[in-house]
Amino acid sequence: MRVILHSGVIAGLVLSLAWAAPSGTDGHEGHDHGNHAADHHHHLHHGDDEPHPQHKGQYNALSEPNTEFAFALYKKLSATPEFQSKNIVFSPLSISMALSLLALGAKGETFSQLYQALGYAEMTPETVNKAYEHILHMLDHNQDIHVDISNGIAVMEGAKLIDKFLKDAKHYFESEVFSVDFNKPDVAVQEINKYIAEHTNNTITDMVKEIDPETVMMLINCVYFKGKWEKKFESKTAKEDFHVDENTKVAVDMMHSEDLYEMYEDKENFTTVLRLPYEGNASMIIVLPDEGKMKEVEDSICRHHLKHWAEAMKEGCVHVEMPKYNISGEFSLKDTLEAMGVSSAFSDTADFSGMTDMKVKVSKVEHEAILKVNEKGTEASAVTIAGVVLTSLPLHPPKIVKINRPFYAFIVDYNTSSVLFMAKISNPTA
Numbered sequence: 026m027r028v029i030l031h032s033g034v035i036a037g038l039v040l041s042l043a044w045a046a047p048s049g050t051d052g053h054e055g056h057d058h059g060n061h062a063a064d065h066h067h068h069l070h071h072g073d074d075e076p077h078p079q080h081k082g083q084y085n086a087l088s089e090p091n092t093e094f095a096f097a098l099y100k101k102l103s104a105t106p107e108f109q110s111k112n113i114v115f116s117p118l119s120i121s122m123a124l125s126l127l128a129l130g131a132k133g134e135t136f137s138q139l140y141q142a143l144g145y146a147e148m149t150p151e152t153v154n155k156a157y158e159h160i161l162h163m164l165d166h167n168q169d170i171h172v173d174i175s176n177g178i179a180v181m182e183g184a185k186l187i188d189k190f191l192k193d194a195k196h197y198f199e200s201e202v203f204s205v206d207f208n209k210p211d212v213a214v215q216e217i218n219k220y221i222a223e224h225t226n227n228t229i230t231d232m233v234k235e236i237d238p239e240t241v242m243m244l245i246n247c248v249y250f251k252g253k254w255e256k257k258f259e260s261k262t263a264k265e266d267f268h269v270d271e272n273t274k275v276a277v278d279m280m281h282s283e284d285l286y287e288m289y290e291d292k293e294n295f296t297t298v299l300r301l302p303y304e305g306n307a308s309m310i311i312v313l314p315d316e317g318k319m320k321e322v323e324d325s326i327c328r329h330h331l332k333h334w335a336e337a338m339k340e341g342c343v344h345v346e347m348p349k350y351n352i353s354g355e356f357s358l359k360d361t362l363e364a365m366g367v368s369s370a371f372s373d374t375a376d377f378s379g380m381t382d383m384k385v386k387v388s389k390v391e392h393e394a395i396l397k398v399n400e401k402g403t404e405a406s407a408v409t410i411a412g413v414v415l416t417s418l419p420l421h422p423p424k425i426v427k428i429n430r431p432f433y434a435f436i437v438d439y440n441t442s443s444v445l446f447m448a449k450i451s452n453p454t455a
């Protein structure tokens with residue numbers, strides 16, 4: 026009765042540092058350039074990770090702040106007109122990590138605003154950096170689940186970075202430093218995109234379209250995830266209606282599975298929550314608002330709900346109907362981050378003296394993510410037998426969770442208590 030489904034997700038985040046005011050060399054003031062160039066591209070994504078209450082690993086230090094940041098960012102994004110009733114997908118962990126790497130070279134107000142926005146105000150850089158070191162280490166050593174996180178630092182040929190920054194970036198963030206000739210924008214675009222493609226298994230291949238002329242450095246964080254469902258979906262996928270809203274329905278490929286799953290019906294908060302485990306220690310958490318209640322859930326959803334639901338879920342026989350989907354999104358995060366208090370990093374007074382002696386600021390922060398859920402995939406055949414077979418039939422008829430209206434999906438890694446990806450799927454066919 027089981028078939029395979031695999032879900033793969035990818036995200037990339039690019040930060041580019043542009044000259045703010047070149048330190049007195051040619052009097053060319055680059056401040057406005059950075060801002061304008063960033064505005065050309067409105068790609069944006071954000072995300073952060075979520076702690077899982079039951080597990081108290083040492084790296085849990087970041088679970089709460091990262092999850093809080095993920096929701097804060099999500100709320101800001103979903104409130105922008107551009108994303109009304111649209112699909113949203115991003116990797117919270119990718120964004121938190123990239124900004125933390127940036128903070129490694131920041132000082133003064135630039136630093137404190139980043140830490141404040143990330144929720145690390147009460148923590149020392151040492152605690153934060155060590156936590157990332159641990160997350161990266163844990164994710165490197167998983168067998169069943171494929172999670173690849175990489176931090177690349179592309180530096181202008183000849184540019185000097187502070188030794189301590191390079192050392193810490195390598196030590197805590199496993200950063201790979203490579204030089205790029207940003208004076209040749211076409212070549213630089215190609216090289217950066219190649220790095221991204223290599224670290225996302227070729228799922229994101231042309232994220233960078235152009236390079237601001239004053240760019241001296243780019244921080245690149247890539248997260249690649251590939252997981253196989255522990256409980257396979259059946260082969261009877263068929264076209265069914267998905268209700269985007271009261272007046273709009275689209276035909277989707279609806280997958281089916283009937284098995285033991287953890288779920289929770291939170292009537293008071295108008296939601297059904299379902300855990301779809303992957304092989305290994307990660308799950309997709311589906312949050313399905315009751316019919317007509319998306320607005321209420323959207324307004325109230327937060328870290329505490331996720332935590333409450335994780336604790337309240339109980340195993341039972343569930344008949345799951347979930348659409349296959351393949352969604353992507355790209356955003357510019359600059360405005361959102363500024364709205365969250367990170368302004369110094371983007372301004373001419375930015376202080377990245379921990380990173381370089383040059384006067385630099387951040388010109389843009391962009392995020393792109395892809396989320397594909399289906400029942401095929403190269404690894405599917407390897408897991409066909411792994412499905413958990415029901416040994417006893419439940420006394421109650423199975424609960425039905427029919428995901429035929431907008432829902433949320435969170436990919437959570439329990440070993441590191443991280444929300445790897447967060448998505449709102451308003452229209453699986455978009």
Ligand SMILES: *[C@@H]1O[C@H](CO)[C@@H](O)[C@H](O)[C@H]1NC(C)=O
Pocket residue numbers: 163164166167168169170305306307438439440
């Ligand atoms: C969690 O850790 C275990 C044991 O180290 C490993 O087998 C598993 O693949 C890990 N899962 C994830 C998602 O990292």
Ligand SMILES: *[C@@H]1O[C@H](CO)[C@@H](O)[C@H](O)[C@H]1NC(C)=O
Pocket residue numbers: 171226251403
């Ligand atoms: C990368 O993608 C290819 C083609 O889709 C797939 O065969 C391979 O398993 C993927 N690699 C990893 C590490 O998931």
Ligand SMILES: *[C@@H]1O[C@H](CO)[C@@H](O)[C@H](O)[C@H]1NC(C)=O
Pocket residue numbers: 291292293294329330333337
């Ligand atoms: C609704 O959500 C709140 C906040 O997370 C929680 O305290 C409450 O228990 C939830 N209601 C139910 C019935 O679970």
Ligand SMILES: *[C@@H]1O[C@H](CO)[C@@H](O)[C@H](O)[C@H]1NC(C)=O
Pocket residue numbers: 351352353397
């Ligand atoms: C997913 O969608 C992208 C474009 O949005 C497309 O390039 C890609 O081939 C699709 N992948 C699958 C597996 O359908």
Ligand SMILES: *[C@@H]1O[C@H](CO)[C@@H](O)[C@H](O)[C@H]1NC(C)=O
Pocket residue numbers: 080081082305306439440441
């Ligand atoms: C899953 O993660 C939890 C928390 O880190 C850990 O206690 C448990 O052993 C892990 N399970 C596996 C199978 O790795």
